[in-house]
Each structure stands twice: as structure tokens, then as C-alpha cells.
Amino acid sequence: MLSVQTKIAIAISAGIALCAIPFAAAHAAEAPAADTESPAMAAADGVDSNGPASEPLAPETRQSVLPQGGRLLLTGGVSTIEGAGGGGIVPWALIGSYATRNQIGASAFVTGVDTQDFTLASYGGAVSFYNRLELSVARQNFNLREVGAAIGLGNRYTVSQTIIGAKLRLFGDAVLDQDTLLPQVAVGVQYKINDDRTVVGGALGLKRKGVDIYASATKIILSQSLLLNATLRLTKANQFGILGFGGLGGKDQAYKPQFEGSAALLLTRKLAIGGEYRTKSNRLEGALGGTSFREENAYDFFVAYAPTRNISITAAYARLGQIALARQNGAYVSLQLGF
Numbered sequence: 001m002l003s004v005q006t007k008i009a010i011a012i013s014a015g016i017a018l019c020a021i022p023f024a025a026a027h028a029a030e031a032p033a034a035d036t037e038s039p040a041m042a043a044a045d046g047v048d049s050n051g052p053a054s055e056p057l058a059p060e061t062r063q064s065v066l067p068q069g070g071r072l073l074l075t076g077g078v079s080t081i082e083g084a085g086g087g088g089i090v091p092w093a094l095i096g097s098y099a100t101r102n103q104i105g106a107s108a109f110v111t112g113v114d115t116q117d118f119t120l121a122s123y124g125g126a127v128s129f130y131n132r133l134e135l136s137v138a139r140q141n142f143n144l145r146e147v148g149a150a151i152g153l154g155n156r157y158t159v160s161q162t163i164i165g166a167k168l169r170l171f172g173d174a175v176l177d178q179d180t181l182l183p184q185v186a187v188g189v190q191y192k193i194n195d196d197r198t199v200v201g202g203a204l205g206l207k208r209k210g211v212d213i214y215a216s217a218t219k220i221i222l223s224q225s226l227l228l229n230a231t232l233r234l235t236k237a238n239q240f241g242i243l244g245f246g247g248l249g250g251k252d253q254a255y256k257p258q259f260e261g262s263a264a265l266l267l268t269r270k271l272a273i274g275g276e277y278r279t280k281s282n283r284l285e286g287a288l289g290g291t292s293f294r295e296e297n298a299y300d301f302f303v304a305y306a307p308t309r310n311i312s313i314t315a316a317y318a319r320l321g322q323i324a325l326a327r328q329n330g331a332y333v334s335l336q337l338g339f
Contacts, residue, residue: 078109078304078312078314078334078336078338079096079107079109079111079124079125079126079136079138079334079336081111081120081122081138081140081240082138082140082163082165082190082192082240083124083125083126083136083137083138083163083165083190084096084126084134084136084165084167084188084190085097085107085126085128085134085136085167086216086229086231086262087229087262087264087274087276088111088276088300088302088314088316088318088332088334089260089276089278089298089300090229090231090260090261090262090276090278091167091188091214091216091231091260092186092216092218092229092231092262093169093172093174093183093184093185093186093216093217093218093229094174094184094186094218095128095131095132095133095134095167095169095186096126096128096134096136096338097126097127097128097134097338097339098309098338098339099128099129099130099131100130100131101130101131101132102130103130103131104127104128104129104130105127105128105338105339106125106126106127106128106338106339107125107126107128107336107337107338107339108123108124108125108336108337109122109123109124109125109334109335109336109337110122110123110334110335111123111332111333111334111335112332112333112334113318113330113331113332114330114331114332115320115323115328115329115330116326116328116329116330117144117145117146117147117323117326117328118142118143118144118145118147118323118328119142119143119145120140120141120142120143120332121140121141121143122138122139122140122141123138123139124136124137124138124139124163125137126165131169132168132169133166133167133168133169134165134166134167134168134188135165135166136163136164136165136166136167137162137163137164137165138162138163138165139160139161139162139163140160140161140162140163140242141158141159141160142158142159142160142161142242143156143157143158144156144157144158144159153198153199159194159195159196159199159200159242160194160195160196161192161193161194161195161241161242162192162193162195163190163191163192163193163241164190164191164193165188165189165190165191166188166189167186167187167188167189168186168187168188169184169185169186170185170186170187171184171185172184172185172217174218174219174220174227175220175222178221178222178223181219183217183218183219184217184218184219185215185216185217185218186215186216186218187213187214187215187216188213188214188215188216189211189212189213189214190211190212190214191209191210191211192209192210192211192212192237192240192241192245193208193209194208194209194241194242194244194245195208196208196244200243200244201244204243204244204248204284204287205248205249205250206238206243206244206245206246206247206248206250207236207244207245207246207250207253208244208245209245210235210236210237210241210244210245210246211236212233212234212235212236212237213233213234213235213255214231214232214233214234214260215231215232216229216230216231216232217229217230217231225265225266225267226263226264226265226266227262227263227264227265227266227274228262228263229261229262229263230259230260230261231259231260231261231262232257232258232259232260233257233258233259233260234255234256234257234258235255235256235258235281236253236254236255236256236281237281238281238283238284238293238295239280239295239323240280243284243293246283247283247284248284248287252283256281256283258278258279258280258281259277259278259279260276260277260278260279261276261277261278262274262275262276262277263275263276264304270305270306270307271303271304271305271306272303272304273301273302273303273304274301274302274304275299275300275301275302276299276300276302277297277298277299278297278298278299279297280295280296280297280298280321281295282294282295282296283295291322294321294322295321295322296320296321296322296327297321298318298319298320298321299318299319300316300317300318300319301316301317301318302314302315302316302317303315303316310337310338310339311335311336311337312335312336312338313333313334313335314333314334314336315331315332315333315334316331316332317329317330317331318330318331318332
């Protein structure tokens with residue numbers, strides 16, 4: 001079931017990818033007139049960034065909360081289906097929103113995914129502090145549609161989950177560090193709370209709460225209009241938590257490392273294409289005999305478009321692997337607002 005979430009996340013990641021590269025390459029030519037005199041332009045010139053500034057900021061810009069933020073276009077990225085800033089299904093080291101080291105920013109998202117058997121709706125938001133710390137929350141509703149009725153749970157039975165996350169940037173600047181191979185690196189944690197007591201906590205006897213821990217490294221190569229990301233996650237989640245945590249009957253509670261990767265190429269200042277890949281731990285295979293509940297790795301291909309500085313729209317095709325008894329493929333659409 002969780003795979004659907006995977007899709008959602010994918011869509012989001014697309015939007016992020018097109019964020020970082022565009023501004024550095026073309027901000028002077030295409031940014032709105034208001035931006036040419038704002039902290040955003042200062043950031044592009046290395047004045048307002050995470051590293052040393054060549055000039056001090058004006059007093060009135062310090063510790064401010066700005067509607068437009070001060071970072072380069074789209075470097076706040078999009079929201080994953082789990083709420084963290086990054087790609088659709090993979091968190092990045094980038095801190096969400098457009099807040100600089102002197103600002104507080106915010107973002108909100110909504111994503112919908114539809115496969116042949118399931119639908120997933122995810123929505124939430126995040127607040128970022130001084131381009132250093134990100135706090136996020138996401139709500140996921142996984143609808144079984146006709147499958148719910150077929151297994152005696154009722155038509156359109158829904159499994160819901162809340163995810164509370166935090167991400168801390170440790171070092172590096174994905175945009176400004178163009179003269180070094182050093183990526184931007186961040187660590188994060190996601191506390192997941194599954195509401196389903198009937199199937200997850202009841203029939204399957206699975207834990208309904210779990211914590212994921214991850215580390216991400218993101219590198220933007222402006223000369224190639226390319227964004228690369230790698231994430232290592234420690235998790236107990238089945239299908240991202242939609243099918244609970246650990247093994248049947250509360251067993252197999254050991255953390256298992258999983259790899260996640262993203263790549264995006266900016267075609268124009270506002271249009272990007274890319275893909276993501278995420279491995280999954282596959283703890284529940286054979287729960288109902290045979291290959292039931294097998295959990296396969298997921299990947300996607302996306303197109304992201306940013307019509308304005310604060311809006312990004314992502315569409316993707318995802319292959320989510322087996323969910324419950326059958327493989328699930330489908331499309332998704334995601335909308336994000338960021339400041």
C-alpha cells in the first residue's frame with residue numbers, strides 16, 4: 001500500500017530539482033524586478049548565504065521573516081510525501097522554503113496519486129529556520145478502494161498516517177560551493193504514527209509507531225544544470241509506514257539501512273526532468289502465503305514546472321513495485337507553495 005506514497009513523494013522531488021539550478025544560471029535575466037533589489041539577489045552573489053558574506057546585511061534584513069524569502073529560485077525544493085524538503089519520495093540535504101541564514105520560511109503542499117488499485121492523498125507543510133533547521137508535518141490517507149471490500153474491510157477503506165519530521169543542515173552549501181566537490185549534508189528524523197488499529201495494529205499485529213533516521217548529501221553542478229542527491233535511511237517501516245513497522249506480531253524490530261537517490265536536469269529556468277530510486281526493507285513477504293506483502297524497490301520519472309517563484313507543479317510516472325498482492329504503477333500530481 002505504501003508504494004502509493006512513494007509515488008507522491010516522487011512528484012514532489014521533481015519540483016525540488018528544478019529549484020536549485022535555475023536561479024544561479026538565470027536569475028538576473030528573468031527574476032522579477034522586485035527580486036533585483038531583494039536579499040534574493042544578494043544570495044545569488046554570495047552576500048546572503050550559509051557561508052561568509054562579502055558584505056553585511058542591512059540591519060532591517062536581519063532576523064526577518066520575508067514573504068518572498070532570500071534564496072535562489074526553487075532552492076527550497078518541494079515536499080516529499082513524508083513532508084521533508086527534497087524530492088517526491090527522497091529527502092534532500094536542502095532545507096525547505098526560501099529562507100536564508102537570517103530568515104524564517106514556510107512551505108505547504110498537497111499531492112494525489114492514483115494506481116490501478118489504490119489512491120493516496122498527502123498534504124502538509126514545513127517551517128524552516130535560518131536555512132539551518134527544518135520542521136515538517138505530513139498527513140497521508142491511503143485508500144484501498146475496491147480492494148477494501150474484497151478483503152472484508154468495506155469499500156474505500158482508508159489507512160491514515162501522520163509524520164512529524166526534523167532536518168538539520170550540518171555543513172556545505174549546495175548552490176554556492178561550486179569550487180569544491182563537497183556536497184551539502186544534512187541529517188533528519190521522521191516520527192511516524194499510523195492510525196489503523198484494525199489491520200495494521202489488529203489483524204497483522206504490527207507496531208503502529210516508528211522512527212526513521214536519515215542522512216542526505218546533495219550536490220548542485222550549475223555548469224551542467226544538474227542536481228544529484230544520495231540518502232541513507234535507517235528504518236523499521238513497511239511501505240513507508242502505511243503497513244506499520246517491523247515484523248508480524250511485533251517481531252523483527254531491528255533497523256535496516258536503505259539507499260535512496262535522486263537526479264534532476266534543468267531544461268529551462270522553469271522546467272526540469274529527473275528521476276528517483278528508493279529501496280525498501282521487505283520484512284512482510286509471505287505474511288499471507290506465497291509472495292503476499294512483498295515489498296519491492298520503487299522508482300519514478302518526473303517533470304517539474306515552476307510558473308512563479310512561489311509555486312511548483314510536478315507530474316510523474318512511478319513504478320512502485322508490489323503493494324499487498326500486485327505490482328502498482330501510476331501517475332501523480334503535486335502542488336507546492338513556498339516562501
